[in-house]
Amino acid sequence: MTGGGFILEIDNRRLPLGESRLVVGRDAGCDVVIDDPSVSSLHARFERGDAGWLLTDENSLNGTLLGGLRMRPGIPRLVTAEAEIRFGTVSAKVRAQIPVTAGVSTVESAMAMLQALNPSQERGPSVHVVEGTEIGREILLKMDETAVVGRSPKADIVIAAEAVSLRHLEIRRTPSGVMVRDVGSRHGTELAGRRLPLNDWSIWEAGLCLSLARSVVVLMLERERTVDDIDVMSNPMLPKRSEPVPEKREASIPAVDEKGESGAVYSPVASARPQQAEAAPMVPRPATEEKSRPASSANALVWGGAVVFVLTALALVWLLRA
DSSP states (O other), X not given: OOSSEEEEEETTEEEEOXXXXXXXXXXXXXXXXXXXXXXXSSOEEEEEOSSSEEEEEOSOSSOEEETTEEOOTTOOEEOOTTOEEEETTEEEEEEEEEOOOTTSOHHHHHHHHHHHHOOSSOOSOXXXXXXXXXXXXXXXXXXXXXXXXXXXXXXXEEOOOTTSOTTOEEEEEEXXXXXXXXXXXXXXXXXXXXXXXXXXXXXXXXXXXXXXXTTTEEEEEEOOOOGGGSEEOOOTTSOOXXXXXXXXXXXXXXXXXXXXXXXXXXXXXXXXXXXXXXOOOOOOOOGGGSOOOOHHHHXXXXXXXXXXXXHHHHHHHHHHHO
């Protein structure tokens, strides 16, 4: 991938490839130190070339895989965005990094850099020649169109190598993905180390390499690039977005029972809701539960009754005498 920057993701680290040369290995003097026994002291190196970033295996013991295909020692291979790399048994991934210019919105800056990455209006996936004499060649895949790779001058990607057939490979972009098939080449085609069957379409996933004629030429598929795929750095000139103010909630008050022990949490909001009381059985109240009258009222009734009784008795006696 040309233009822009790279970020190498490895061992939960994100390392920008900003220098013109970056050495990877187990030795403490390497630019990228990988403390793993499967990694050689001097394992591989990144170098910036005319076509973009190149990765070269330094004759490591356990090898370097780019896009699922083992690299030949000393032979540089072009690195594209979303490329999968394996140093020994340690996996890494390359991502695009787009810096944001101060005073320019994030979306505008990302779109401008996206235009620089791909001047064409087509934003679909692209095929890159990542190893061979035509290194750096690129073709954009259009929907439902078939691209031909081969030695023929009429091919969409012309590979001027004797081991490559005139019509070696066909690539087709469909709504379900990118398909690829070997159309009867003499020396065959391998996808991530697996031999492709003749005249049979196979799915080509982004980040995987196609090896033509026993690694005479290697192609890599780079998936469709969008603004969301680009790692945009933060812009200090952009205004801060105000965060929504959360609703104010009343604090919960722990309920305390008669014994003074803390029980369930009391919430004013919850307590304001009407609660349905449990129905109590209808039991008649005993007479003893009636409230007694005051003592003064009882005494007045007793004395009043006595007075009435005496007066009645006197009236009867007077009537009898008469």
